[in-house]
Amino acid sequence: MHNTYPKPIIIIHWLTLLLVVIAYLSSGNPTNTGLLGQVHVTCGLSILILFFIRLSLIVIYQKNIPQNEIINQYQNRLFKIVRLMLYLSLCIVPIAGWLALSSLTEHFKIGSVNLPLLSSVRGVNSIGELHQFLGNAFIALVGLHGAAALIHHFIFKDHVLKSMLFKRDK
Ligand code: HEM
Numbered sequence: 001m002h003n004t005y006p007k008p009i010i011i012i013h014w015l016t017l018l019l020v021v022i023a024y025l026s027s028g029n030p031t032n033t034g035l036l037g038q039v040h041v042t043c044g045l046s047i048l049i050l051f052f053i054r055l056s057l058i059v060i061y062q063k064n065i066p067q068n069e070i071i072n073q074y075q076n077r078l079f080k081i082v083r084l085m086l087y088l089s090l091c092i093v094p095i096a097g098w099l100a101l102s103s104l105t106e107h108f109k110i111g112s113v114n115l116p117l118l119s120s121v122r123g124v125n126s127i128g129e130l131h132q133f134l135g136n137a138f139i140a141l142v143g144l145h146g147a148a149a150l151i152h153h154f155i156f157k158d159h160v161l162k163s164m165l166f167k168r169d170k
């Protein structure tokens, strides 16, 4: 029985957290925040790429995913709903961000690369507000998910948090 997630999934999990924190700290209107805007868009797009890699890894390693002890059906359903919402956020928030950027400008360069944008949504201000709302909701969800993991570790004293950490060789 596997009691920790496969290494590549653990790496992507914590790398995604780092990128989400940086994307949140650098958020604002990227067309007038200079380097911070570049950082926001780069981290946001990397999160989207990592999301697809992560999905593929979950399929590849499906037999090695740890089955943590189920406390009750209610808790199990809540875990599955939060996990689904986290997955949806990992792809919808960056896509909404890309659409928001398309609504604000015709050109956006990351370094010397021109980012392809969608001209048909130019001037639709509500997309920016939607992206902002979804981004904030995502952070709240991450807080809930992280708090649940810490409660498992420090209060229930079970293996849930350790299943997402590298095993130390004795
Ligand atoms: C998971 C990744 C992301 C998170 C958590 C996130 C979060 C946020 C948040 C919270 C804001 C509002 C900032 C404020 O005004 O107070 C924002 C603004 C913005 N973000 Fe993102 N973002 C992400 C990815 C992206 C990506 C990939 C792009 C572009 C390709 C992007 C483009 C924008 C734009 C254009 C705005 C300004 C919207 C406006 O003011 O109308 N974001 N983001």
Ligand code: HEM
Pocket: 009, 013, 016, 017, 018, 020, 054, 058, 066, 068, 083, 086, 087, 090, 142, 145, 146, 147, 149, 150, 160, 161, 162, 163, 164
């Ligand atoms: C951007 C932030 C985060 C995202 C998007 C995220 C997403 C996820 C997802 C989707 C899973 C299910 C496994 C998978 O399919 O990869 C998971 C599992 C897990 N996460 Fe997070 N997570 C984040 C932050 C955190 C934080 C801050 C903590 C701890 C303080 C944490 C602890 C865990 C643990 C312990 C598991 C394993 C749970 C189990 O299998 O029962 N995560 N996370």
